[in-house]
Amino acid sequence: MPDRAPLLRAEAVVKHFPAGLGATVKAVENVSFEIYPGETVGLVGESGCGKSTLGRMVTQLLPVTSGNIFFDGVDLTKLRGEKLRQYRRQLQMIFQDPYSSLNPRMTVGDIIAEPLENFGLLRGRGKDQRVQELLKIVGLNPYFNNRYPHEFSGGQRQRIGIARALALRPKLIVADEPISALDVSIQAQIINLMEDLQKEFRLTYLFIAHDLSVVRHISDRVMVMYLGKIVEVADSVEIYRNPRHPYTKALLSAIPIPDPEIQSKRRIVALTGEIPSPVNPPSGCRFHTRCPIAQLPTPCADQEPPLEQKAPDHRAACFFSEKVAVAV
Amino acid sequence: MTAPILQVKDLKTQFFTDDGVVQAVDGVSLDLYPGETLGIVGESGCGKSVTALSILRLIQDPGRIVAGQILFKGSDIVTMSGEEVREIRGKDIAMIFQDPLSSLNPVLTVGFQIEEAMEAHEKVPEKVALSRAVQLLKQVRIPAAESRVNDYPHQFSGGMRQRAMIAMALANKPSILIADEPTTALDVTVQAQILELLRDLNHDLKTAIILITHNMGVVAGLCTRVLVMYAGRVVEQGPVEQIFKNPQHPYTWSLLQSIPRLDSDRHERLMSIEGLPPDLIKPPAGCRFNPRCRFRIDRCFHDDPALMDVGPDQEAACWVTMRRALSRNGEQRA
Numbered sequence: 158m159p160d161r162a163p164l165l166r167a168e169a170v171v172k173h174f175p176a177g178l179g180a181t182v183k184a185v186e187n188v189s190f191e192i193y194p195g196e197t198v199g200l201v202g203e204s205g206c207g208k209s210t211l212g213r214m215v216t217q218l219l220p221v222t223s224g225n226i227f228f229d230g231v232d233l234t235k236l237r238g239e240k241l242r243q244y245r246r247q248l249q250m251i252f253q254d255p256y257s258s259l260n261p262r263m264t265v266g267d268i269i270a271e272p273l274e275n276f277g278l279l280r281g282r283g284k285d286q287r288v289q290e291l292l293k294i295v296g297l298n299p300y301f302n303n304r305y306p307h308e309f310s311g312g313q314r315q316r317i318g319i320a321r322a323l324a325l326r327p328k329l330i331v332a333d334e335p336i337s338a339l340d341v342s343i344q345a346q347i348i349n350l351m352e353d354l355q356k357e358f359r360l361t362y363l364f365i366a367h368d369l370s371v372v373r374h375i376s377d378r379v380m381v382m383y384l385g386k387i388v389e390v391a392d393s394v395e396i397y398r399n400p401r402h403p404y405t406k407a408l409l410s411a412i413p414i415p416d417p418e419i420q421s422k423r424r425i426v427a428l429t430g431e432i433p434s435p436v437n438p439p440s441g442c443r444f445h446t447r448c449p450i451a452q453l454p455t456p457c458a459d460q461e462p463p464l465e466q467k468a469p470d471h472r473a474a475c476f477f478s479e480k481v482a483v484a485v
Numbered sequence: 486m487t488a489p490i491l492q493v494k495d496l497k498t499q500f501f502t503d504d505g506v507v508q509a510v511d512g513v514s515l516d517l518y519p520g521e522t523l524g525i526v527g528e529s530g531c532g533k534s535v536t537a538l539s540i541l542r543l544i545q546d547p548g549r550i551v552a553g554q555i556l557f558k559g560s561d562i563v564t565m566s567g568e569e570v571r572e573i574r575g576k577d578i579a580m581i582f583q584d585p586l587s588s589l590n591p592v593l594t595v596g597f598q599i600e601e602a603m604e605a606h607e608k609v610p611e612k613v614a615l616s617r618a619v620q621l622l623k624q625v626r627i628p629a630a631e632s633r634v635n636d637y638p639h640q641f642s643g644g645m646r647q648r649a650m651i652a653m654a655l656a657n658k659p660s661i662l663i664a665d666e667p668t669t670a671l672d673v674t675v676q677a678q679i680l681e682l683l684r685d686l687n688h689d690l691k692t693a694i695i696l697i698t699h700n701m702g703v704v705a706g707l708c709t710r711v712l713v714m715y716a717g718r719v720v721e722q723g724p725v726e727q728i729f730k731n732p733q734h735p736y737t738w739s740l741l742q743s744i745p746r747l748d749s750d751r752h753e754r755l756m757s758i759e760g761l762p763p764d765l766i767k768p769p770a771g772c773r774f775n776p777r778c779r780f781r782i783d784r785c786f787h788d789d790p791a792l793m794d795v796g797p798d799q800e801a802a803c804w805v806t807m808r809r810a811l812s813r814n815g816e817q818r819a
Contacts, residue, residue: 203672310761340528341699345743345757352754367672374745374755397747411677412747413702417725419748420705425677431642 162230163191164329164361165215170224172210180436184210186385187224189464192329197355197362199376199393201369201408205432206382212331212365216248217241228329246276249322253334255314259306265292265317266302272324291320294357296350312343319350323358331363336371348375369412373397378470381405384443385435387464391471401473403485404428404444426485442475450477450484489516490660490693491540491578496553498532498539505766509535509548511717517661520691522684524708524725526698526740530762532717533697537663540695541580542570576606579654583666585646589638595622595649596634602656621652625682644675651682658690665697680707701744705729713737716763716773719792723799733801733808735780772803780810 172185185207192198202208213219215226217233226233233244252258259268269288273279279287289299295316306314315335322330332351336344352375354360366372372379373393381389381396381404389402400406407426414420428447433439439446445457456462456476464474475481498510510532517523525533538544540555542562555562557573565573582588590598599618603609609617615634622630625648638646647667654662664683668676684707687694696707704711704725711728713721713736721734732738742756760777763769769776775785784804792800795808 203674312761340762341701341740342528342743342758343761345745345755346759348745348755349757369673370745370747373747374749407674409747411673413676413680413700413706414747415701415705415729415741415744416746416748417705417729420702425681427678427681428674431644 161193163227164194164229165192165363166227167191167211167215168225168227170211170214170226171222172207172214172219173222176436182435183385183438184435185214186438188385188387189224190380190387190390192361192363194328194361195355195359196377197364197375199372199379200363200365200382201367201372201379202382203367203408203432205384205435207385207435208365208382209333211382212250212333212363215329215363216250216331217245218250246272246325247328249325249327249330251315251318251322251330251332251335254338255311255318256306256338258318259314261306264303264305265309268306268317269302269320269324272321276325278325287324291323294323294354295320296346310343311339312346315339315347316350319347319354323354326358327360329361329363331365333365334367335364337366337368344371351375369408381408384432384438386443386474388444388475389473390464391468391473395468395471399468399471399482401467401471401478401481402444402475403448403450403481405473406481406485407449450480452477487519490519490558491515491517492554492556493536493540494554494556496536496539496555497551498535498544498548499551501547501549502766507765508717508768509765510539511765511768512553513714513717513719515712515719515722517693517695519660520687520693521710522687522694522696522708524696524698524704524711525714526701526704526711527714528699528762530716530765531714533714534665536714537580537665537695537697540663541574541578543574543580572606575602575654575659576657577659578661578663579657579659580663580665581647581650581654581667583669585643585650585670586638588650589646591638594635594637595641599634599649599653599656602653606657617656618652621655622649624655624686625649625652627652642675643671644678647671647679648682651679651686655686655690655692659692661693661695662686663695663697666699667696668703669698669700676703683707701729701741713740716768717765718773718802720774720803721799721801722792723796727796727799731796731799731807733795733799733806734774734803735778735805735807735810736774737801738807739779780805780807780813 168189170188174182174184176182200208214221221234266288269291270284273284288302292299297316336347364375376393379393379396380387383404389405407428410426430447441458441460442462445451451457462474462476464472467473467478493515496510496513500507500509513536527533539550550563596618599621600614603614619630619634627633627648668679686692708725711725712719715736721737739758758777771787772785772790775781790802790804792802795801795806
């Protein structure tokens, strides 16, 4: 994949939030990655790891504290006002909660048309036709455009959110936990829809979720985050077969597989303790306080392992990544 | 085989709303044996939580148990006096919920709340109560239990709060623990720890567990028997290995096919169940799953199937069953 130019490149992105009394929440710390045109990159991690913050910086809903985000070669963090707005057309977002992300007082037609109006793209009949076309694309009845969000189920609302995201024909869609509020039987409908749309419109996805089995299914590559850092990036089949970071291995082992025979034979990598506070992250490798193979204090507690190539298309931030397969 | 410790027979719980009568639980029966782990799976609104709340008579207005029996050690919880139910609730049958933060009182220490749970059922001297609370926190593996017993809920993480809830539920050594989505609000690594704790408690204390969840993987890891619910009914039940390997109801089968699995081929397209669960004020005639079923036959539209034997110890409420559905498809292909 590196032979092509990336659609999006994040370079040393940092996000700090003030937390009162001079304290700082280090939500995202020095993160770099690329997303290539047409691929789906999964971003996983547990609550508070910074994955949503990172997603919001990619779409520029949140400004970076430092670092750069290049989209099609242009640094979005340097753009302001109208210029940024024009780029935003190409970057859309789908949110987790289909209940709070749609305005309850607007009709579905108006919700989907709003981005078109914001950019003055279509008016009158042309706009109505585009709205109906978008409803059809996401598998809803095109004549539902006069209904309100409360008349739809959770899965249908998520389809409306997807139609709105598609309205401006974006290149990149950041989907932040798009299925975790939905019932199991509906989740598959939305995943399949997103896969179909990707093929049809050559979309590129950044798919953020806490569920590694869903992420692995939809993604070409997976990035794992822990406490504001990317700890591993690899092809989605490879990362499952051959994790090179002890945290990834623990995360994978904790996901229940719906098969009692397999489940009874699996060994869970138990992590000790809790996720430390991002206000005061551990020194060196941020995972060292919970890591089953950490060598303390040196090097794990006093040096930060770089995110480096461990195998073709496989990077991990661990001094002892070769031990992960046997010792974790 | 020993006698079941809990028997639910043809339970019907309905909610009398302005829009009509919601048939939330419509004829559910189940047997729970001592020391067993029983899973109840299904999607939102299928009646799994209402079944659990009915067992403890915790259904509130406008809901009511309208028919059926809930036999605990032979006596019927449905017809008991409020006083008698309170005796059982929290003592013989305890329950933990999805959201431990809203189940704990924020202005009382965790220790106080555990002691309170004990004192609801027996007089315990202050000192004994405290040392038992510490003991219980140790049992659920809270580190530094001696000092943590004086903490307030907000000082605990999500996983620790759920552990504290479990400690509280165990305070009176119940013979049944009902866990309603106990890990849904937790991160996966914490979920794994809580499930392991429940497994150990079941093993060491022989507490029977009813685990209510939407997550098939969680059931596979903890339960020996499973009930699959859809639209207020049990559509399939049996031993876990059997149900996962050989599901006979099209709903169970489709549900298992629709989950992306960590160990499956990534590019396989997910099987999705089209449509939505039905409105339980006006459920469809015949089999309630028929509008979404890809294997339905004419009979399914008007004739409501009851649970029928489909294998050793396995029952499904389906006129077709997957065995026939799949061989029928095979014939078509041939």
